[in-house]
Amino acid sequence: DAGVIQSPRHEVTEMGQEVTLRCKPISGHNSLFWYRQTMMRGLELLIYFNNNVPIDDSGMPEDRFSAKMPNASFSTLKIQPSEPRDSAVYFCASSFGGRAGRNEQFFGPGTRLTVL
Amino acid sequence: GENVEQHPSTLSVQEGDSAVIKCTYSDSASNYFPWYKQELGKRPQLIIDIRSNVGEKKDQRIAVTLNKTAKHFSLHITETQPEDSAVYFCAASSDKIIFGKGTRLHILP
Numbered sequence: 774d775a776g777v778i779q780s781p782r783h784e785v786t787e788m789g790q791e792v793t794l795r796c797k798p799i800s801g802h803n804s805l806f807w808y809r810q811t812m813m814r815g816l817e818l819l820i821y822f823n824n825n826v827p828i829d830d831s832g833m834p835e836d837r838f839s840a841k842m843p844n845a846s847f848s849t850l851k852i853q854p855s856e857p858r859d860s861a862v863y864f865c866a867s868s869f870g871g872r873a874g875r876n877e878q879f880f881g882p883g884t885r886l887t888v889l
Numbered sequence: 890g891e892n893v894e895q896h897p898s899t900l901s902v903q904e905g906d907s908a909v910i911k912c913t914y915s916d917s918a919s920n921y922f923p924w925y926k927q928e929l930g931k932r933p934q935l936i937i938d939i940r941s942n943v944g945e946k947k948d949q950r951i952a953v954t955l956n957k958t959a960k961h962f963s964l965h966i967t968e969t970q971p972e973d974s975a976v977y978f979c980a981a982s983s984d985k986i987i988f989g990k991g992t993r994l995h996i997l998p
Binding site for chain 1 (some may be wrong): 920921923932933934935938978982984985986987988989990991
């Protein structure tokens with residue numbers, strides 16, 4: 774198994790532009806998590822899906838952020854419009870089993886986003 | 890809101906000595922406590938986890954203890970080696986998972 778796949782690995786964009794981050798979870802996993810990591814705020818859970826359904830999006834910073842999971846093998850995190858304070862590493866993770874990350878989460882390599 | 894506090898934020902220990910990282914959580918419904926290790930520029934990876942029906946778990950040089958009454962849990966690394974240098978995150982999970990801010994562990998030669 775290739776593990777969790779994220780694209781792009783690096784993204785540099787200008788303020789105001791739309792950014793779309795993509796994630797392919799491990800086959801057979803039914804929970805998917807999006808995290809944001811910064812030096813100041815650490816590792817923050819943004820949203821998680823169970824069986825393709827968003828369960829908890831309370832970590833999504835504001836309406837500029839949205840996430841979708843149209844099927845079991847694909848998810849997107851969109852920022853529109855992007856702002857410099859969105860610069861961070863965004864991780865996607867997947868796990869098998871019940872809700873809320875009660876089993877090992879496997880992280881993707883992350884997308885390093887820089888908003889100028 | 891629910892919170893996980895992790896201490897210390899930075900820890901330096903001599904190679905071969907032990908390292909201890911401590912976490913406290915606020916949600917008494919938490920029942921799963923994983924620890925992740927993140928090397929520089931890499932992704933977090935699970936190193937050990939413990940569930941609320943167990944007080945201690947050990948895997949070679951790594952052990953975790955859980956005190957549900959006090960709502961705290963700790964990671965113990967014995968006989969530290971240079972490859973243990975990394976950032977370590979604790980987490981507590983009930984209906985949602987919350988991570989601590991991380992501990993940067995330096996192993997000194």
